[in-house]
Amino acid sequence: MTWRFALVIEPAASDDPRSDFADTFRVIDPSAPALTVGELSTQRGDGVFESIGVVNAHPQEVTAHLDRLAHSAELCDLPIPHARQWRQAVVAAAQHCPPDGEGVIKLILSRGVEHGPAPTAWVTAAQAADNTATRERGIRVVTLDRGYGIETPANAPWLLLGAKTLSYAVNMAAIREARRQGADDAIFVSSDGFVLEAPTASLILRLGDRFVTPAPNGGILHGTTQLSLFEHLASQGHETAYETIPVDALARADAAWLVSSVRLAAPVVAIDGREVPLDREVTASFNRYLLSPRD
Structure with a gap:
């Protein structure tokens, strides 16, 4: 992935009435060092982020991503991002994505520098990897125990299991373990036998004529791509459902997909x-729809 653009965002008050926030942005060299040694995003993974897919320079599902960024920030006791300010930053970043083809814009909000400025925030733009083969040929997955029961997130909210945090070491370790087992990716399951999500994607199953995804409990990150795809399926007359899915239901699936903002729909x-x-x-x-402009 080649980084094309990066800017730092200075904090704006939640009630800031300005329509133009350009003076709060500072464009930086995406290939140059930018973070200080005391930055808590790198020291502790203490922050939240979003990855927005971009198609032909059009950022997809911006509102849903900004809403989820705000939700993650709230769960982590971080300042809530100013929606209009961050939307303007997304527009600025999109201008540096490929005019034809796919890109990715990342939004990062960190707790900041220990005993220093806080919070810190930045936005980057890059060309996305070519996922054509994955979308056409599919992927092989293995199930991995996430190490807790489905009720754990409700009983221990301080685990931040519903937030999209920068602490992605476990997610990446799961993908490495899947590859050690000869697969491409993983599906997390709870210790008491329920299907959750993939490390970087949502799961959709087709069971008969129904499209089903795990209910957004059990620490599942509610996927923006899955939400959009379910709205599209419903508009086409298909039945969609959120359910608590036992692991043995995977063996009954007539089809399955991992869906995410950049990879889009990868058939399992x-x-x-x-x-x-x-x-x-x-x-x-699915992918024709997901490659169409969506706000």
């Missing part, structure tokens, strides 16, 4: 070595 072709049917027509329709 095997779970724990068991083949899953690849529905090329539905997958292609």
